[in-house]
Amino acid sequence: MVSSSKSKLLKTEPLEHKDARWAALRTWESSERLTRPQGSDIDGVGVVAILQDPSKPDETPRVLLQKQWRPPVNATVIEVPAGLIDPKESPETCAIRELKEETGYVGEVIEGGFGVSPVMFNDPGFCNTNLRMIHLTVDLSKPANQNPQPELEENEFIETFSVPLKDLWVECRKFEKEGYAIDARVGTLAEGVELAKRWKIV
Template sequence: MSGGEAKVLSTKPLLESEAVWTKLVLKTYQDPNGVRRTWESAERRTRPKGSDIDGVGIVAILEKDTGPEVVLQKQYRPPLDKIVIELPAGLVDEGETAEEAAVRELREETGYVSEVLETSPVMFNDPGFCNTNLKMVHVKIDMSLPENQNLKPELEENEFIEVFHVKLADLWEECIRLEAEGYAIDARIANLAEGIEIAKKFRL
């Protein structure tokens, strides 16, 4: 997937009446000293009724004889006008748990069938800017299963995703290499890679 295949053609302000996915809000609040202040922020319009999260990120681990590998994706993102290195992820459907959403999204985006291992607490992506949140769901992929041999992703018409794998032990170095090649690195991958490096350094 090369950067020349997709690009931003124009940018203009988005009217509130035209926005489908997000909205801008002005919050008035009182700070710890009792001073009245305002804060501009963004909110998603897509959080399902009755759900406490917008979506899920998926740490999908391939169990291999040569060591565990993590499933990553290359996907063009118009806000950055770059191809971004990401973990599989997606929005939660109404009535769906985080775990159900993770298994479904991974199958749709990569074709892999997985088993849930654990789920993180609710995480906020950028709390100084928006209220968007998610849970990280850790899953394992059994490569001996027949359905994981002949992968059949179910991508939507506007999804263009390239799937690849990286050894967990090499994730930090791969992030550095991919950034040098011009890719943008999603914070969830960078945080995972940094955590692995810290665990190595302090022998956790």
């Protein structure tokens, strides 16, 4: 597996509006994503994948994370699996597909109304980009999850790992000290877990 730590920024240069592929800039200094499929209310999904083994019910659940170098922040970012939605694809199907492609794991959407989040806007003060967070469980006892093999695109360099869900806040602080950038989805998830622990609401 190629290490994201070997990635580096080679060059930056201004981009003419006519040459933009991913975003269209407006005069009021906001941006608009151009990849949202017609008829879809979201651009993509983020995936909260919880690793569990039913044969080991006392083990602490672990959350699946990734290290991926991102040119806009010139840093390796700690992220959850994520991706853009295809035309006529449901958020659930998109999440299962992206998880399999990026990590090799096969997940199942959590039932009971918690599987799919409301539409969330990543940075509404600047951009219309949005997503739904999809919550999945990964059954480690299934044969498909014994030796997961990602199906990465040629330009993707992703390292997959997991940490105990209850320790996510502490792990994020450690990663920041080590020079990693923390994706807001990971940071917000970590903050929510820590708030629940500190205020004993679960």
